[in-house]
Amino acid sequence: MKMTKKAAILLLVLFFSAAGAFASGGSDDGGQDGQTEITYTRWAGTQEARDFGKLINTFMEQHPEIKVSPEFLPWTAYWEKVRTSVISGDSADVLSMSTKQSAPYVSKKVLYDVTDIPGAMDLIDQMQPGTVSSVKYDGRYYGVPVGVGQLAMIYNKDLLDAAGIPYPSNTEPMTWDDFCALSDKLTIKDGDEYTQYTAFFPNQRIYESFVIQWGGALMDDYGSPSEILINSPEAIAGLNYMMDMFGTVQPVYSGEWNNIYGTPDTAIGTGMVAFMHSGPWALSALDDAAVNYGTCPLPYNPDTGIRANRGYINFMAISRDTKKIDQAWTLVSWLCGDGQLDFTKTGDLPANKLALEESKAVQVRPKEIMDAFYSEVPYVFTGPLIPTDEFNSIIDVNTSDLFLYQISVEEFVQNVESEGNALIQKIYGN
Numbered sequence: 001m002k003m004t005k006k007a008a009i010l011l012l013v014l015f016f017s018a019a020g021a022f023a024s025g026g027s028d029d030g031g032q033d034g035q036t037e038i039t040y041t042r043w044a045g046t047q048e049a050r051d052f053g054k055l056i057n058t059f060m061e062q063h064p065e066i067k068v069s070p071e072f073l074p075w076t077a078y079w080e081k082v083r084t085s086v087i088s089g090d091s092a093d094v095l096s097m098s099t100k101q102s103a104p105y106v107s108k109k110v111l112y113d114v115t116d117i118p119g120a121m122d123l124i125d126q127m128q129p130g131t132v133s134s135v136k137y138d139g140r141y142y143g144v145p146v147g148v149g150q151l152a153m154i155y156n157k158d159l160l161d162a163a164g165i166p167y168p169s170n171t172e173p174m175t176w177d178d179f180c181a182l183s184d185k186l187t188i189k190d191g192d193e194y195t196q197y198t199a200f201f202p203n204q205r206i207y208e209s210f211v212i213q214w215g216g217a218l219m220d221d222y223g224s225p226s227e228i229l230i231n232s233p234e235a236i237a238g239l240n241y242m243m244d245m246f247g248t249v250q251p252v253y254s255g256e257w258n259n260i261y262g263t264p265d266t267a268i269g270t271g272m273v274a275f276m277h278s279g280p281w282a283l284s285a286l287d288d289a290a291v292n293y294g295t296c297p298l299p300y301n302p303d304t305g306i307r308a309n310r311g312y313i314n315f316m317a318i319s320r321d322t323k324k325i326d327q328a329w330t331l332v333s334w335l336c337g338d339g340q341l342d343f344t345k346t347g348d349l350p351a352n353k354l355a356l357e358e359s360k361a362v363q364v365r366p367k368e369i370m371d372a373f374y375s376e377v378p379y380v381f382t383g384p385l386i387p388t389d390e391f392n393s394i395i396d397v398n399t400s401d402l403f404l405y406q407i408s409v410e411e412f413v414q415n416v417e418s419e420g421n422a423l424i425q426k427i428y429g430n
Contacts, residue, residue, distance in 0.1 A: 036327045037067040042096035043078035047284040051346040058342050059334055066327050086110055086319075093322040094331050097143060099134045099313045099382040100392060106135060107387030111142040112318035117329055120144070123337055128353045133223050134313040134382060142317060144336040147348025149312035150380060151205075152372040153299075154282065155275045156268040157292040159186065159196070163274075170371045173297035173307060176241065183249045186274045198249045199275040200267035204399045205310045206277060207242065212308035212381065213301040214238030219420070222384040226428065228420035231413040238301070239402075239409045246403070253403035268293060280373055281347040283365060295372035311380030314348055349373060387427060394419045 044052055049072040056068050071092065073081060079101050085091035086105065097105065105111050114120045123144055124132060131145035153168075160167060163185040168174055179199075188196040208218055216235030219225045229235075246253075251261045251273075260270070265282040267273040269291045276282075277298065286293050300307045316332040318325065335343055340355035341362050350356050356377070363370045384391065394416060402412045 035065055035067045036324055037069060038094060038322075038324050038327045038331065039069050039071065039092040040094040040331065041071045041073070041078070041081070041092040043075045043098075044072035045074070045281075047288075048072070048281065048346065051284075055335075055339070055342055055346060059331060059339060062338075063330060063334070066330060068331060089321045091319045091321065093319055093324055093328045095317045095319065096146075097134075097315050097317050098149070102134065102143075102315070102317075103383065103385045104387050104389060105317070106137050106142045107385055109137065109140075109142065110320055112320045112322065112325070112328075113140050113142060114144065114318065114329070114332075115141045117325075119333065120329075123333055126337070126352050126354050128351055128356065128377070130380065130382075131313045131315075131351045133385065135315050135317075136223070137385065143315040144332055145313055145315045145351035146336045146340075147314045147343060147346075147351050148377060148380060149279050149281070149314055149347075150349050150373045150376050151277055151279050151298070151310055152376050153199075153275050153296045154268060154278055154286070155294055155296065156271070156273070157294050159268075159271070159274040167294050168296040170294065170296055170368050171375045173300045175302045176245065176299045177302075179299040180245055180249065182274075187248060194251070195272065197251050197261065197273050199277070200250055200261055200264050200273045201246075201277045202264035203246075203253055203403045204396060207239065207399055207402075208381065209298065209308050209310060210238035210242040211235040212238075213304060213306045214241070215304050215306065218416075219384060222382070224428075225384055225386065225424055228417045228424070230420075231417040235413055236409055239412065243402070243409060253400075255400055255404065279347065280349075280365075280370070283347070283369070293369075295369050297372050297375050307376075307379040308381055309376045309379050311376070311382060313351065313382050315351070349377060386423070388423075390423050391420060394423065 040056065042052060052072060053070065056070050060066065060068055082091065082095060120141065124141060127145045128148070131148065134145060135141050135143040155168075157167065165182060165185060183198040186196065186198040187194065211218060211230060214234045214237050216232045216238060217229045219229055220227045251259070257263055261267050261273050262270045264276050265278045266285060267276040269286055269289045298307070298309045316335055318328045318332060322328050336352060340350045340352045341359055344350055344355070344359040344362065345364050350359050360367065360370070360374065398407070398412050398415045401407045402409065407415070
């Protein structure tokens with residue numbers, strides 16, 4: 001059949017329109033006309049899911065060409081899905097990562113290498129010192145730091161009022177001896193039963209603060225470890241102090257994250273615990289429960305003058321298997337750059353040093369609440385970048401045994417030293 005000139009022109013118009021829609025990721029990608037749809041996943045509780053949902057909506061308002069379909073899962077379910085989806089090549093286009101769980105993914109290079117993306121190194125150079133080690137391996141970068149999950153002490157003002165204890169400074173830490181002295185008024189017994197405790201620490205993320213504050217170290221290099229150093233007089237002294245303190249300050253460790261005293265993120269809301277060691281992510285639930293709370297830095301050891309507090313470097317990563325790298329990078333670079341002040345409202349402090357000071361003015365909570373978290377940023381430490389979960393398992397098993405009084409401090413450091421060095425030898429051949 002002979003095609004007319006008018007029909008040929010119409011066919012060409014339809015062809016180039018379809019090609020343009022395909023190239024821009026139009027409706028074939030699940031978005032509206034002219035949009036490309038990408039997927040994004042993150043761990044989140046109920047309130048966090050609402051906060052991050054608002055954050056993604058803000059991004060889409062500024063980038064109408066991209067439709068983001070988010071999925072939020074509880075912590076354990078999230079990391080299980082990340083593990084299985086990365087292995088199968090079916091992960092979300094953009095993933096949230098946190099230091100303790102992310103080490104195997106970074107060190108095994110199963111995330112997208114962003115090093116050579118235009119503008120990536122300029123953005124990474126804007127990050128706070130200490131955050132970049134979470135994404136760097138063998139000189140390459142497998143994500144961009146987005147936030148610092150900084151811990152501090154959060155306390156129930158009503159319980160301190162009842163005990164006649166003045167509120168501590170929200171920027172200057174007390175000593176551990178001063179903190180332990182509070183237990184005389186804040187740990188309360190009714191006969192043989194305790195009705196109130198001074199504190200609830202997340203045991204498996206507090207032990208290393210005592211190691212470092214007493215002048216010890218877990219290992220020689222978090223980025224490229226060659227030796228476990230925890231079996232030292234300094235570390236043993238710090239851990240012995242910690243165990244002696246736990247005997248009078250906080251509930252007996254049961255191995256359960258959640259018990260009648262709540263969790264380290266909810267404990268002061270039970271009315272049975274005065275202090276808890278947690279982060280800004282815990283504050284929304286306290287607000288919802290109308291808890292009258294304040295914050296202060298983690299205590300320190302005045303004999304060494306060392307402050308050290310566990311923190312988490314959260315970062316944005318792109319799936320190595322994504323077919324939408326431009327759109328995925330647009331979301332990542334916005335969250336870690338122009339969107340940092342919006343990201344700050346979700347609970348983390350900015351990883352971007354240019355946004356850190358500015359973020360103080362846009363925090364959704366009063367300055368006197370947030371100052372404690374900001375004051376801890378220079379003293380944060382994170383976990384080692386070891387390419388398997390085996391080291392985390394070594395720590396988890398041995399800290400559980402220690403806090404259940406099934407092994408001594410000396411046995412604890414010996415176990416971590418021998419098992420950790422064996423693992424490093426197996427992985428690195430050092």
